[in-house]
Amino acid sequence: DTGVSQNPRHKITKRGQNVTFRCDPISEHNRLYWYRQTLGQGPEFLTYFQNEAQLEKSRLLSDRFSAERPKGSFSTLEIQRTEQGDSAMYLCASSPRLAGTDTQYFGPGTRLTVL
Amino acid sequence: AQKITQTQPGMFVQEKEAVTLDCTYDTSDPSYGLFWYKQPSSGEMIFLIYQGSYDQQNATEGRYSLNFQKARKSANLVISASQLGDSAMYFCAMTREDSSASKIIFGSGTRLSIRP
Numbered sequence: 001d002t003g004v005s006q007n008p009r010h011k012i013t014k015r016g017q018n019v020t021f022r023c024d025p026i027s028e029h030n031r032l033y034w035y036r037q038t039l040g041q042g043p044e045f046l047t048y049f050q051n052e053a054q055l056e057k058s059r060l061l062s063d064r065f066s067a068e069r070p071k072g073s074f075s076t077l078e079i080q081r082t083e084q085g086d087s088a089m090y091l092c093a094s095s096p097r098l099a100g101t102d103t104q105y106f107g108p109g110t111r112l113t114v115l
Numbered sequence: 116a117q118k119i120t121q122t123q124p125g126m127f128v129q130e131k132e133a134v135t136l137d138c139t140y141d142t143s144d145p146s147y148g149l150f151w152y153k154q155p156s157s158g159e160m161i162f163l164i165y166q167g168s169y170d171q172q173n174a175t176e177g178r179y180s181l182n183f184q185k186a187r188k189s190a191n192l193v194i195s196a197s198q199l200g201d202s203a204m205y206f207c208a209m210t211r212e213d214s215s216a217s218k219i220i221f222g223s224g225t226r227l228s229i230r231p
Contacts, residue, residue, distance in 0.1 A: 033218070033219075040223075040224075041223060041224075042119075042206050042208070042221030042222055042223055042224050043160070043206075043219075043221050044221075045218035045219070045220075048218065056218070058218075089158055091160060093160070102148065102210055103150070103162055103165055104162070104219055105162060106152070106159060106160035106161075106162075107159070108157065108158060108159045109158045109159065109160075111158065
């Protein structure tokens with residue numbers, strides 16, 4: 001399987017705990033994106049990386065959220081001191097950033113439930 | 116700021132019929148890209164079709180075509196000969212088409228249900 005992979009697929013945690021999600025992009029895609037999707041809504045942008053550099057962060061990404069892509073390959077998204085409002089699907093996408101288009105290919109997502 | 120509007124929260128279509136999903140957009144960027152994604156109940160966002168703002172012809176991918184009307188700022192998705200497996204959420208989306216382009220802006224989606 002050469003698509004975007006995400007782990008875990010589901011995560012249930014208690015309020016106040018920290019959680020970390022992993023995303024492995026399509027090989028050789030230099031851009032990696034994180035989105036959050038709540039029930040009945042379209043995905044909302046959180047942040048993106050070009051190689052290892054984090055180039056943009058949404059204001060949705062509070063200081064409890066941190067994302068890394070240390071070697072320009074896989075990325076992690078950590079949420080500290082989780083709140084019930086963090087319950088959502090967290091989607092990762094990658095793109096090759098070819099000139100003229102930037103089609104993003106999404107992973108299966110990690111569904112987070114905060115009790 | 117960019118905005119995507121999908122006015123059909125849900126649609127029911129008979130199997131084998133064609134269906135049009137509406138999408139209008141708003142942007143001040145001179146160059147942009149428009150996308151449609153399909154999201155089945157499993158949750159994965161599946162890329163369907165892309166249209167660049169300067170493309171002269173409407174994009175087509177198999178049973179999917181994008182009816183791009185630039186002056187009206189609309190980018191409707193047409194699915195021909197619908198199948199039961201087409202039942203899913205469909206999202207219209209857009210992005211800027213320049214070196215600083217990053218995020219995709221999504222609409223609120225249309226839930227398509229295909230009746231046998």
